[in-house]
Amino acid sequence: MRQNSAFFRLRTAMTDLDAGSARPPIFDTDLARFDRDVIDASQHQPILVDFWADWCPPCRALTPVLERVIAQQAGKLQLAKIEVDDGDNMKLAGRYGLRGFPTVLLFVRGEIVGRFSSAKTEPWVREFLSEHIELA
16 A cells, blocks of 8 residues: 555656746756756747846846746746855856856847846847747
8 A cells, every 4th residue: 555655656757847847937946957957848848048147236126127028928938046155056157258248148939049137128128029930
């Protein structure tokens, strides 16, 4: 009976993971999960990656802009947030040659197809996206 119970919990958890691939449109990630959360996931859906820092005023200004744009896209695009001062996350900034924050990278099919730095307006971000991916 105990084995069946454990099997049921494992099967339920795996089903939840499969069905739960529908990650929230905005999520935090880090160095350890980056390849899975961004590179692999961008094979199925474009992912914006916001490299930000808590001490950075332009980062705080850009956050609500990105959140509104993602909300308007209704599941066509996701936003991964990476706090560069948390743990080993600065290594990701080094991997992609980032020199300042915020920097936003757009991944499609595992590749960077666009990038920008500093705070931007909502119309600017929408135009940036329309130049790189089809969201209609």
